[in-house]
Amino acid sequence: MLEFSLDARRGSFHLQVECTFASDWTVVFGPSGSGKSTLLRLLAGLDFPSMDRPTRGRIALDQRALTDTATGVHIAPGHRQTALVAQQPALFPHLNVAANVAYGLRNLDRSARAARVEEMLALAGASDLAARRPQDLSGGETQRVALARALAPAPRLLLLDEPFSALDGRASDALLERLQLWLRENQVKAVMATHDVTDALAMSAEVLLLSEGRLKALGPAAEVLATERERIVARLKSC
Amino acid sequence: MDWQAFALSLRLATVTTAILLAIAVPLAALLVLGRSRWLAALEALATLPMVLPPTVLGFFLLVLLGPRTAVGRGITALLGHPLAFSFNGLVVGSVIYSLPFAVQPLVAGFASVDTALVDAARLLGAGPLRLVTSILVPLARRSLLAAIVLSFLHTIGEFGVVLMLGGDIPGSTRTLSIVLYNQVENFDYAAANHTAAILLGMSVLALALIYSKTKKRGSVRGA
Numbered sequence: 001m002l003e004f005s006l007d008a009r010r011g012s013f014h015l016q017v018e019c020t021f022a023s024d025w026t027v028v029f030g031p032s033g034s035g036k037s038t039l040l041r042l043l044a045g046l047d048f049p050s051m052d053r054p055t056r057g058r059i060a061l062d063q064r065a066l067t068d069t070a071t072g073v074h075i076a077p078g079h080r081q082t083a084l085v086a087q088q089p090a091l092f093p094h095l096n097v098a099a100n101v102a103y104g105l106r107n108l109d110r111s112a113r114a115a116r117v118e119e120m121l122a123l124a125g126a127s128d129l130a131a132r133r134p135q136d137l138s139g140g141e142t143q144r145v146a147l148a149r150a151l152a153p154a155p156r157l158l159l160l161d162e163p164f165s166a167l168d169g170r171a172s173d174a175l176l177e178r179l180q181l182w183l184r185e186n187q188v189k190a191v192m193a194t195h196d197v198t199d200a201l202a203m204s205a206e207v208l209l210l211s212e213g214r215l216k217a218l219g220p221a222a223e224v225l226a227t228e229r230e231r232i233v234a235r236l237k238s239c
Numbered sequence: 240m241d242w243q244a245f246a247l248s249l250r251l252a253t254v255t256t257a258i259l260l261a262i263a264v265p266l267a268a269l270l271v272l273g274r275s276r277w278l279a280a281l282e283a284l285a286t287l288p289m290v291l292p293p294t295v296l297g298f299f300l301l302v303l304l305g306p307r308t309a310v311g312r313g314i315t316a317l318l319g320h321p322l323a324f325s326f327n328g329l330v331v332g333s334v335i336y337s338l339p340f341a342v343q344p345l346v347a348g349f350a351s352v353d354t355a356l357v358d359a360a361r362l363l364g365a366g367p368l369r370l371v372t373s374i375l376v377p378l379a380r381r382s383l384l385a386a387i388v389l390s391f392l393h394t395i396g397e398f399g400v401v402l403m404l405g406g407d408i409p410g411s412t413r414t415l416s417i418v419l420y421n422q423v424e425n426f427d428y429a430a431a432n433h434t435a436a437i438l439l440g441m442s443v444l445a446l447a448l449i450y451s452k453t454k455k456r457g458s459v460r461g462a
Contacts, residue, residue, distance in 0.1 A: 046358050078364030090355035094377045103373075104363030153363065 002026075002157065002189060006042055006057035015039060015213040021191065023206035025180065028193040029225065030210035036193035037087070039210070040159045042067075043191065044084040045077040061157055061189075078104075083155035085163040089146030091134035097121070097145050098130040104153035120148035123182055125175060139166030144175070151182075158183065160192040176203075197228045240433060241418045248415040251326070252394040255333040259341040259390045262334070264383075267345035268371045272357070282346075289339035297403025300332050304404070324406050329414075332404040333394045340389040348382020349375045381452055388445045396438060 005018040015035040028036050041047055043059060045067065059067040066080045067073060091100050101117045108116060121127045126144040134142065143166050150158065164172040183190055194200055200207055200221055207224040209217040217224045270282050288296055304322040305311045315321045322328035352375055360374050376383060398416040405412030407421070415434060422431035 044362060046361070077358075077361045078366075082362070084358075084362055086355065086359075088355065090353060090359040092356060092359070092374065103360070103365075106364070149359075149363070 001063070002043075002059075002061050002191070004043065004057065004059040006039070006055065006059070008038065008042060008047075008055040008057070010038060013038070013213060015042075017208075017210070017213070017215045019208060019215055019218050021189070021206060021208070024184065024187075024189050025203065025205040026189075026191045026208060027200045027203055027205050027221065028191060028208045028210055029195070029197070029200045030193075031195055033212075034195075034210045035213040036195070036210060037161050038213075040084060040161050040191065040193055043157070044082050044159055045075060045080050046084075081154075081156040082159065083150035083153070083157070084159040085143075085146050085150045085161065087162045087165060089142050089163075091137075091142060091145055091149070093134050095134075096130070097126065097132050097134070097137070100134065100145060101149045101152050103149065116152055117148075120152045121145075123151065123178060124148040125171075125178075140164075140168070140171065143167060147175075147179070151188075154186070154188075156188060158188050158190040160190060162194055162196075163192070173202075197225060197232065201225055201229060240430075240437075241413075241415070243410055244413050244415050244418045245437070247326075247410065247413065248395050251329055251333060251414060252391045254330050255337060255394045256341075256387055256390045258330065258334050259337060260387065263338065263341035263345055263386060263390075264371065264376065267342050267349050268367070268375055270342070270346050271349040271375075272367070272370070285342050286339045288336050289343075293336060293397065293399025294403055296336055297332060297400040300328075300335065300400070300404050304328060304331070323404055324408060324412060326405075326411055329401060329405045329412055332400045333397060336397055336400045337390045337393045340393045341386045344382045344385040344389060345379065348379030348385075351382075352378045381449075384452060385449055388449055392442050392445050395441060 002021040003019075006015060008015045013033075013035065015038050017035075017039065028039060030036050042055065042057075047055065056069045057067065058065065058070065061080075061082075065071075065073050066075050066082070091097075092103065095103070098117050098121075101120055102113050105113045105116055117130070118127070121130055124144040124147045126141060126148055129137065129141055129145060132141075134145070137145065143163055147160075147163060164175060167175065180190075182188075192203075203221065205221055207217075207219065207221045208215060209224050222229070266281075266285060270278055270285075301323055302308065303310055304314060306315065306321065311321065311323075318327075322331060356374055356378070357370065360370050365373065395414075396416055397414075398420065401412065401414055401417060402420070405414075407413050407417050415438060419431055419434045419438070422428075422434060
């Protein structure tokens with residue numbers, strides 16, 4: 001269970017949310033600028049603590065406090081078993097794909113590391129890219145590699161910020177299906193931010209509706225996004 | 240040609256550059272990645288030798304390392320001799336004098352590395368040391384080269400600090416720039432011309448090295 005209560009200011013933007021994600025797969029839905037990426041960065045432990053970015057709050061995963069500004073607890077990003085796949089994946093340009101995926105696996109020996117890299121690239125559908133350089137990858141391939149790299153260190157919480165925006169619909173669906181199965185098998189919770197209502201509805205997951213930094217609703221996709229769904233259906237009928 | 244002074248200048252520049260790298264890389268990383276409010280003061284302090292007249296810096300160091308201060312007396316007691324008017328004293332002066340020329344290119348290089356890459360490395364468990372060695376330094380290679388070359392050349396050509404702090408002791412503190420000064424004072428313009436040409440040649444060669452690296456990168460990008 002992921003619980004958080006956050007009060008963060010970024011210039012004129014103010015994010016203020018308090019909620020508990022009981023489901024293993026939660027979609028954070030909201031328009032651009034609603035605070036989705038900020039929320040995911042805070043959950044990942046980035047920007048905490050920061051002098052120029054005042055933030056108060058608490059984040060706990062399965063009752064273990066990852067951040068608690070009241071008690072001064074803040075587990076560093078690389079030590080909270082949380083992975084983040086950003087919308088613009090930042091692959092290390094001086095390392096090839098295999099080395100990128102292996103970056104977070106320093107604690108494994110050489111053969112275990114190679115096996116893990118192979119497994120993660122296969123999961124992401126990027127096995128044939130291992131020797132390539134990030135500069136030579138397409139947008140979709142880059143996102144696949146970024147996903148493999150994020151999953152390699154076996155996180156307990158996976159944060160996805162519109163991670164498949166560069167993949168076509170069919171490829172995205174196939175990858176998402178494999179990913180959801182893998183996450184279930186490995187008991188990894190996932191939080192995915194999207195502004196695409198069809199993505200949010202298709203996953204029939206728990207949905208957090210975010211607007212201007214505030215929580216508007218939290219519940220099953222069919223309930224939280226009922227108005228959005230009716231709008232889409234009405235538009236389709238009028239065609 | 241004073242080969243002894245030439246060798247001493249090279250030795251001084253090599254030792255100074257090595258020490259400067261060991262100081263400047265972590266310092267530049269701290270200035271770029273750190274968030275303390277004191278970092279602005281630290282950066283100002285590290286840049287100060289760039290705007291301070293070399294003779295002023297040399298004078299302060301001469302006083303600081305001399306027998307009038309506790310620091311100077313402590314160092315003398317520790318080493319058995321004062322740092323002023325010795326090769327080691329010149330190294331201390333050169334490191335302080337050339338510090339901004341090592342730190343500034345590295346700060347610029349590290350700051351140009353995409354913060355998303357730094358965040359990605361932190362999320363994958365990289366601590367400060369690994370962040371610097373595996374991300375910042377490889378991605379700011381050109382800045383590292385610039386820091387090395389500028390520190391080396393700046394030390395080779397320094398005069399004010401050397402004269403104030405080291406004087407003119409053959410084999411110990413007499414560098415090429417001091418030799419050039421002596422040659423001009425003695426109206427030996429032919430020898431001075433020769434010495435100046437060597438200093439000029441070294442500078443042009445080193446700068447050409449930096450710019451050739453820049454050009455190679457440009458041509459790869461354009462291909």
